[in-house]
Amino acid sequence: TQTVSQSDAHVTVFEGDSVELRCNYSYGGSIYLSWYIQHHGRGLQFLLKYYSGNPVVQGVNGFKAEFSKSDSSFHLRKASVHWSDSAVYFCAVAGYGSSGNKLIFGIGTLLSVKP
């Protein structure tokens, strides 16, 4: 069974704080991991992806994520958040080389950034 778990439903931080949004997965075989952001009332925007190589991947707007096979994790981090980072963040997993209909999304983490 392929699953994606985002353990934190809601994370609140202050502007300028660092943040980590957690993602754990269960998947057999070669995997493809990604993060998406969804601002209120909008569609999903792709942030970053990992499938091989350097386990730390850089995304847009200062976001990065680190893959850990031992922990089955792909946590998203940002060193200094801005109020505009307030959004829902979705972790997604797919078999590498699979079609987009095989994407499995987590239920999302709402990030609230206070001024």
Next chain:
Amino acid sequence: NSKVIQTPRYLVKGQGQKAKMRCIPEKGHPVVFWYQQNKNNEFKFLINFQNQEVLQQIDMTEKRFSAECPSNSPCSLEIQSSEAGDSALYLCASPDWGGAETLYFGSGTRLTVL
């Protein structure tokens, strides 16, 4: 900004009514995906096309939905007889040219079935 354009942004229908939404995929991209995102943030793959041909679709889509991607026209997804449980955000996406594991989504159509 997303290169996938979806209209309308909001759609309100009564139960039993038809509900139709449109998608213009990224220019020149032959593949389109439709997803449904419910209020619990659960995503459900509905159907995908390559050019005008259906590649995959789920059972629900076969029975109550109709979808098409005609040549030189927007793609469309239509619910033949709306139900309350169809209230959701419908997302259209084009895959990355380098691999369909990455999807680029439109802003979605928010359907409310009263």
